[in-house]
Amino acid sequence: MEDLKQKLKVQIIEALNLQDTRPEDIDDNAPLFGEGLGLDSIDSLELMVLLERHYHIKVEDPREGRKILQSVASMAEFIQSKQTA
Amino acid sequence: MAERVFITGMGMITAIGDNVAGNLHNLRLLRTGLGYTRHLDTIYKETLPVAEVVHTTEQLHELAGVAGMEGYTRTTLLGLVAMREALQQAGISDVQDEPTGFINASTVGGMCDTENVYFDIINPEKSGDFLKFIDTLDCADCTQRIADTVGLNEHIATISTACSSSANALMFGARLIRAGVLRRVICGGTEALTRFTLNGFNSLKNIDKRPCMPFDQDRNGLNLGEGAAYLVLESETLVQERQSAVLAELRGYANSNEAFHPTAPSPEGDGAYAAMKNALDMGGLTPADVQYVNVHGTATLTNDVAEGMALQRLFGQQTPKFSSTKPFTGHTLAAAGAIEAIYSVLAIQHQLVFPNLHFKDKMEELYIVPETRLLEGYPVQNVISNSFGFGGNNASLLISKYEG
Amino acid sequence: MKGKCYIQGMAAISPQHTFEGDSSAQPMVAGSSNMLSCVEPDYRTFIPANSLRRMSRMLKIGLTTALKCMQDSGIAVPGAIVTGTGKGSLQDTERFIKEIRDYEERALNPTPFIQSTYNAVNGLIALQQKCTQYNNTFVHRGFSFENALLDSMLLLHEGAENVLAGAFEEITGEHFYIKSRIGQWKSETVPNNALHEHFSPGTISGEGAAFFLLDAKPSDKSYAAIAGMKTLYKPSPEKPGTALQQFLQQHGLSMPDVDLVLTGSNADSNYDFYYDVLDGMLQLPFKHLCGEYDTASAFALWLGAKMVKEQQVPAQWFPMLQQQPAQLKNVLIYNHFFGEQHTFMLLQSI
Structure with a gap:
């Protein structure tokens, strides 16, 4: 799980071109949107693309997406639940 | 005193008809144009509904009167079909008998044809027939082809403000007339289905797999469509000189920007409210004067909330009849504003309100619901037609019955 | 307009x-x-x-x-x-x-x-x-x-x-x-x-x-006035000449009143002949500075406004310039894009 979170942080930084952010700057449980990293709804679409391209998980409903993409921790949990399912 | 601007001709082609009469016929029969594509090469052929014009590109060459001629993209051909009808209806046999402007709208130009040959175009090892499409990549190509074919050479322009493009084209044309720059301007837009836009909206998770359900609680996105529509605008002086038959008056219009988000409207519908309000103010009318609003109503989650909130803010409990005609035509992007402007004129001419198809349940955010029945004999004097788009570009047109 | x-x-x-x-x-x-x-x-x-x-x-x-x-x-x-x-x-x-x-x-x-x-x-x-x-x-x-x-x-x-x-x-x-x-x-x-x-x-x-x-109004800060613009779509070879005369006339000018013309001339032998209508006027080309593109006329407008404001041609950008114009009161821009869309713009000093 820790490895997955670490990997996710690197992938998020790359996908969203967060140039001045390092993986250790991202708290596992901090909100990605709004205050946290200051991401917006287009970023959330890009993160869903990340899930699809790297983990082959397709999120159909944007409303569902919002829950999954709350934090790195929630993303990691979702990925794990899909992979073990 | 600025000149009044009248609509004296209309031409169109959509998934529900090759001309204005055909569109009206199918609107009255509640016949949707949504189905699955026969012409577009995409993996979504059988999953994402679209409102496609039934004819093949070859058949469109015939309809547009350019059979056997080369270099016409589907975008151009759709536009040419609509243009010819508009000229005919306005009784214009020679477009050069009066300096005539042409303000066209397009979102992706000839992409419908270039996307199929793009990788050949950029491959130095390939050469052949596809090279004739090289210069059709941009938005000006369709405008110039249409202009050249019918002889429009006075003032031409192409506007691209996403989904509000042709509403802005109508507005620009009307302003040229009011400022006295021209006395006659033909305005509208043309849009062909492309893999590019289908995938674009799909990547935004904005496309419903079902026929779209504007203003419904369960809506989940839009369906794309294709088509073209042009309206002939004339100044009052020219109308008197030519004794033109007036179909309606373009009485007000407004363009505003939301400055909120690249692709989403503000939840309170600030831009939509401002556009409708300013169009009414310009026309010297109050909300109580409006009998019908042809809403943008794309059926995306965010548009319908924003537009609905704006309607409630402007009209309150007295919200007039409103409906989205996108379940008939799909969202035709650059052509939508002009197609819906023609529907607004038809509503006035035939005293009709078109139904908002596929509506079942009221949205939880709103207290208003769209009209779901076809209303015949409904007293329609003034119509607002809305077109809102990416980049926060909003436009509203106020179209009124001509009282002489 | x-x-x-x-x-x-x-x-x-x-x-x-x-x-x-x-x-x-x-x-x-x-x-x-x-x-x-x-x-x-x-x-x-x-x-x-x-x-x-x-x-x-x-x-x-x-x-x-x-x-x-x-x-x-x-x-x-x-x-x-x-x-x-x-x-x-x-x-x-x-x-x-x-x-x-x-x-x-x-x-x-x-x-x-x-x-x-x-x-x-x-x-x-x-x-x-x-x-x-x-x-x-x-x-x-x-x-x-x-x-x-x-x-x-x-x-x-x-x-x-x-x-x-x-x-x-x-x-x-x-x-x-x-x-x-x-x-x-x-x-x-x-x-x-x-x-x-x-x-x-x-x-x-x-x-x-x-x-x-x-x-709509000038101020001390104004670079220049845009006095007018005229566009021509796919004109016949003779059209730009008469249109130019009319355009200048509308602004109370004739060819000798124009202090300088910035021309879109780009050494393209296919379409350069259109610029022949400017013969006899003081001209400077600008496309060696910006290249050819759809909206190069905007660069020309920037360049022209700068010259009008400074009342000087930036000589290092124009090696072909023989001597500075005596004044830059009326500056004309004539540009076309591959022979299809032609534009005249008139800049005036404040």
Whole structure:
């Protein structure tokens, strides 16, 4: 799980071109949107693309997406639940 | 005193008809144009509904009167079909008998044809027939082809403000007339289905797999469509000189920007409210004067909330009849504003309100619901037609019955 | 279109050093290929990092030029935003077409699609400056900027307080190749500083952005007045001559009254003959500085306004200049885009 979170942080930084952010700057449980990293709804679409391209998980409903993409921790949990399912 | 601007001709082609009469016929029969594509090469052929014009590109060459001629993209051909009808209806046999402007709208130009040959175009090892499409990549190509074919050479322009493009084209044309720059301007837009836009909206998770359900609680996105529509605008002086038959008056219009988000409207519908309000103010009318609003109503989650909130803010409990005609035509992007402007004129001419198809349940955010029945004999004097788009570009047109 | 408007602020990003510092002190940038590219500034001083991370090159160039123009004019929120671009963000269009193919229409990132829409730059300017007023984008080759200017003049005539008008264009290697297939560029390599010595079919490509803050009234800050504009679509070879006479006449001028003509002459033997109508007038070409592109006339307007304001031709950019004009009261711009869209613009000193 820790490895997955670490990997996710690197992938998020790359996908969203967060140039001045390092993986250790991202708290596992901090909100990605709004205050946290200051991401917006287009970023959330890009993160869903990340899930699809790297983990082959397709999120159909944007409303569902919002829950999954709350934090790195929630993303990691979702990925794990899909992979073990 | 600025000149009044009248609509004296209309031409169109959509998934529900090759001309204005055909569109009206199918609107009255509640016949949707949504189905699955026969012409577009995409993996979504059988999953994402679209409102496609039934004819093949070859058949469109015939309809547009350019059979056997080369270099016409589907975008151009759709536009040419609509243009010819508009000229005919306005009784214009020679477009050069009066300096005539042409303000066209397009979102992706000839992409419908270039996307199929793009990788050949950029491959130095390939050469052949596809090279004739090289210069059709941009938005000006369709405008110039249409202009050249019918002889429009006075003032031409192409506007691209996403989904509000042709509403802005109508507005620009009307302003040229009011400022006295021209006395006659033909305005509208043309849009062909492309893999590019289908995938674009799909990547935004904005496309419903079902026929779209504007203003419904369960809506989940839009369906794309294709088509073209042009309206002939004339100044009052020219109308008197030519004794033109007036179909309606373009009485007000407004363009505003939301400055909120690249692709989403503000939840309170600030831009939509401002556009409708300013169009009414310009026309010297109050909300109580409006009998019908042809809403943008794309059926995306965010548009319908924003537009609905704006309607409630402007009209309150007295919200007039409103409906989205996108379940008939799909969202035709650059052509939508002009197609819906023609529907607004038809509503006035035939005293009709078109139904908002596929509506079942009221949205939880709103207290208003769209009209779901076809209303015949409904007293329609003034119509607002809305077109809102990416980049926060909003436009509203106020179209009124001509009282002489 | 009658009625003057006044340039109250302006900015340009171009293949020359036009954006920062005293541009008149900068030497001409000479490229080594037929594709001229912009000298790009550091965008971070203009755009917040969180917005910058997603933006493609065209958006950065367009937005930054617009912001600098606003700074220059001292106005934060314009009364309207109107732009012209022939091709918008080519990089995004190309990227989205490729991703559709590479990912077989699945798992596509929406950003290139959003940014490929032609009004993306306008939307960004409005968003960053919180400008909720009139907003429009024209996309018509050599008439893109011209229609934006016409729209701006209409807006001022209708009572808008001021208008931000501009144009932006980029060239990519891929698009350069595409247009080479229909002979738009010279087959031999010609450095831009030697362009006018190579009269042959085709020209060199370029790119750039230029923005102007326009007002219906002049002030001490005004660079110049835009006294009028006339466009001609696919004119016959004789048409530009008579149209030019009429255009000048409408402004109470005849050919000798024009102190300088900036011509779009680009050493392209296919279409250069149109510029023959200017014979006998003092002329300077400008496309060795910016290359050819849909909205090059916006660069010419920037250049002309600068000259009118400074009452001087920046000599280092014009090695062909024999002597400074005695005065720069009336400056004419005549430009056409591959012979199809022709434009006259008249600049006047305040």
